[in-house]
Amino acid sequence: MxxxxxxxxxxxxxxxxxxxxxxxxxxxxxxxxxxxxxxxxxxxxxxxxxxxxxxxxxxxxxxxxxxxxxxxxxxxxxxxxxxxxxxxxxxxxxxxxxFPPQLGDLDVHLLSEGKHLRTFEKLGAHLRRVEGVEGVHFAVWAPNADRVSVVGDFNGWDGRRHPMRLRHHAGVWEIFIPGLAHATVYKFEILAKGGMLLPLKADPYGHWAEVPPKTASVVWDMAERPWRDSDWMAAQAARNDRHSPVSIYEVHLGSWRRVPEDGNRSLGYLELAEQLADYVADMGFTHVEFLPVHEHPFGGSWGYQPVGLFAPTSRYGTPEEFRALVERLHQRGIGVIIDWVAGHFPNDPHGLHYFDGTHLYEHEDPRLGIHKDWNTQIYNYGRNEVMNYLYANALYWLEQYHVDGLRVDAVASMLYLDYSRQPGEWVPNRLGGNENLEAIAFLRRMNEVVYGEHPGAMTIAEESTAWPAVSRPVHLGGLGFGYKWNMGWMHDTLHYFGKDPIHRRYHHDDLTFAQLYAYHENFVLPLSHDEVVHGKASIMGRMPGDPWQRFANLRAYYGFMWTQPGKKLLFMGCEFAQEKEWNEDASLDWHLLGDGRHEGVRRLVRDLNRLYRTETALHQYDNDQRGFAWIDCTDRDNSVFSWLRMGFDPHDFVVVVGSYTPLVRNDYRIGVPEPGYYRELLNTDSEWYGGANIHNNGGVHAEQVACHGHSWSIRLTLPPLATCVFKRDG
The missing domain is CATH 2.60.40.10 (Immunoglobulins)
Incomplete structure (x- = not known):
């Protein structure tokens, strides 16, 4: 005995x-x-x-x-x-x-199978009333631990005080601790097999966290509250639809605008709710995209190395204040997309790495589990509970914060087992190939879950390879994304507009090549944060020539971008020709708007957005061959391009002409489909934008002179380094 x-x-x-x-x-x-x-x-x-x-x-x-x-x-x-x-x-x-167990048998069963769509409702820390007693219920997945405790100020951070109950079938530990309340600070103390006490772990499902560099989780009341964005949510599906205008303003919350008189601090969520919403609405963008808002320990990662996937970063405020930011943007008619990092996570000791003394969330084999580029951990997509954790997180942001879409970061690194690896540094799949079959299955399931539960949402893949059918439905063999970033378009066009105009005749195909594949996917044309860092210079910094030519080049480039097929994305600061590379520790150079040339670029982007939104020919067939036709793409000697954008109505079209040398070209004839008066809707050389104001006196009449395969044509004065848009009256 x-x-x-x-x-x-x-x-x-x-x-x-x-x-x-x-x-x-x-x-x-x-x-x-x-x-x-x-x-x-x-x-x-x-x-x-x-x-x-x-x-x-x-x-x-x-x-x-x-x-x-x-x-x-x-x-x-x-x-x-x-x-x-x-x-x-x-x-x-x-x-x-x-107190008895709070997780029901069905919850435990679904958690064990990795089929609980809303694990965030059961795992983590939740305020509860049990048998008339107020407190917090904690639950965490750590199947290989010998003991798990909740620790915090409330028990002197003593792991002996509140050890948890193991639900063996699911490997989940739980406990209801009476008397704890909203804003309680806590972590998990985990005793691994063999008696090894691990570093204290933050809650993988924590709703909030201490302000870095502190790393504890914070109990947060996530009770339902009335939202005031019902009009937006009712129209969400239509606004995110591929036939609707989608023009995205990409934002890093910490450096969009700072407060120099208050220690150069970043704006908080509530300040952004007013200032950012007003600015984006005035600029005519339809959506904002936030660089990752998940909690992350290292600010220099810009959020791309998250530890708290379920917590909006405490750097800028509380979860309630982040909700208010989303709500305010919706009230101003602006959708919210967040960058979502499901490809890797950092190895900070308080995070997911070696969570219960085993490689629980990541692969044990470093050839599968370590991302060589960033020295981070790769999720084990072959484990049901890990996949469940991730696609439940996708639903969490859509449901708890009314986010409209997820832009999934670094998809290529997920798809290929040999991504950034040399021979011998990776393990082939069971078929002998380099495709990560488990990650592919995860991405497909994630998209099925997102669109199945929220048909009006959107998912966007940052995928830089030729992987087929990224934005095609799963049932047709695709990955199931709504959109894909067109990285090829970005590289080719930046290469072209970065060349001295005298050499552009030799690079003419840089602007035409994208049409060979433009409709294989539902593309977003991105000029993102990645193009203005790490020595690449700003977009403005890449423009060649003297100051006049540089501004004209940039305006012409934006005119080209907004009139090409595909949704649009522009990183903050690019809209007013930021001269310097982006610095996450400093504000954008708003003072530049005191210079008429920079203000002119901002006006142009605002007008391009308005034109894109109001002219259905510029967006209804953004991802369909029926919406585009070259008029002439062969005039490489003059570096002139002309094309049509068309809407659902066959008579709804605009004519676009781009002349990309610093010469004025008079009596330049292009063919048009129909007779009539062609009004000049936009000219990037307008003095309103800081240009030389070479124009066509408001428009031109078509003449019955055959040209470029059309029976009618118009004679134009082409401004130097400019893009012009015309529409037939009536």
Whole structure:
């Protein structure tokens, strides 16, 4: 028989005191013995503990010198503990070990199968009322741990005080701790197999976190609250549709605008809710895209090395304040997309890496589990619980924060087992190829879940290879994304407009090549943050020539971009020709708007957005061959291009002409489909934008002179380094 000490076995007492008992609920709390109860509690800080019942108060026996107490008494209908500490303070608490499990059997079953779509409702920290008692329910997946405890200021960060109950079938530990409330700071203390105590871990499902460099999780009340964006949500599907205008303003929240008179601090979510929403609405963008808002320890990662996937970063405010930012943008008619990082995570000791003393979230084999470019960990997409964690996170942002879309970062690194690896540094799949079959299955399932649960949302892939059917439905063999960034278009066009105009005749195909594949995917044309960092210079910094030519080149480039097929994305600062590379530790150079040339570029982008939104020919067939036709793409000697953009109505079209040398070309004839007066809708050389104001006096009449395969044609004056848009009246 086990040797007993007081009302507990010696082995149990020693294990509880040492924090090494794998089943604390078998020892602590109330246990029946005939008609009586034996109640045990661990209170290392206490001088004296008693049990308070309706029948009176029973002092507990100290059965271990380090603070294990026990008492035998008639089975109570309920009880509280009265704790007297060594400094004389006395307080009453509810015993967390008297409460039953809070996770239902169905939850445990679905969690074990990796089929619980909303794990964020069960795992993590949630305010609960159990048997009339307020508190917090904690649950965490750590199947290989010997013991898991919740620690925080409330228990002196002592892992012996609140060890959790293991639900063996799912590998999930849980406990309800009475008396804890909103804003409680906590972590998990995990004892791995073999007795190794791991660094304290933040909650993988934590709703909020301390402001970095602190790393603890924070209990946050995520109770439903009334949203005031019902008009937007009702129209979400139409606004995100591929036949609708989608013009995205990409934003890093911490450096969009700073407050120099207050230590150069970043704006908070509530300040952004007013200033950013007003600015984006005035500029005519339809959506904003935030660089990752997930909690991350290293600011220099820009959020692309997240630790808290379920927590908006505390750098700028609370979860409620981030909700207010999204809500305000919706009220101004602006959709919200967030960058979503499902390809890797950092190896910070408080994060997911080696979470329960095993490679739980990541692959154990470094050839599969380490991202060589960033020295980060790659998710194990072959594990159901890991996939569940990720696609539940996708739903979380759509549901808890009304986010409209997810732009998935670094998809190429997920698709290929040999991504950034040399021969011998990677493991082929079961078929002998380099495709990551598990990651492919995950991406398809994620898109099925997102569009199945939220048909009006959008997902966008940053995918830089020729992987087929990225933005085609899963049931047709695709990955299921709504859109894909067109990285080839970006590289080719930047290469062209970065050339001195005298050499552009030799690079003419840089602007025409994209039409060979433009409709294989639903493309977004991106000029993103990646193009204005790491020595690449700003977009403006790449433009050749003297100052006049540089501004004209940039305006012509934007005119080309907004009139080509595909949705649009522009990184912050590019809209007013930021001269310097982006610096995440500084504000954008807003002072440049005092220069008329920079203000002119901003005006142009605003007008391009408005033109793109109002002219259906410029967006209805953004991802369809029916929306585009070259008029002439062969005039390489003059570096002139002309094309048609067309809408659903066959008579709804605009004519676009780009002349990309610094010469004025008079009487330049191009063919047009129909007779009539062609009004000049936009000219990037307008003096309003800082140009030379070479124009066509408002428009031109078509002449019945055959040209470029059309029976009618117009004679134009082509401004230098400019893009012009015309529309037939009537």
């Amino acid at each position: 086990p040797k007993t000490v007081g009302l507990v076995t010696q082995g149990d007492a020693a294990a509880i005191i040492a924090g090494r008992h794998g089943d604390p609920f078998a020892v602590l709390g109330p246990h029946r013995t005939g008609r009586d109860a034996i109640i045990r509690t661990i209170q290392p800080q206490a001088r004296r503990v008693s049990v308070l019942t309706a029948a009176g108060e029973v002092e507990m026996e100290r059965v271990h010198a380090d603070g294990l107490f026990a008492a035998r008494l008639p089975w109570p209908s309920g009880y509280r503990l009265v704790v007297e500490e060594h400094d004389g303070q006395v307080f009453e608490i509810d015993d967390p070990y008297r």
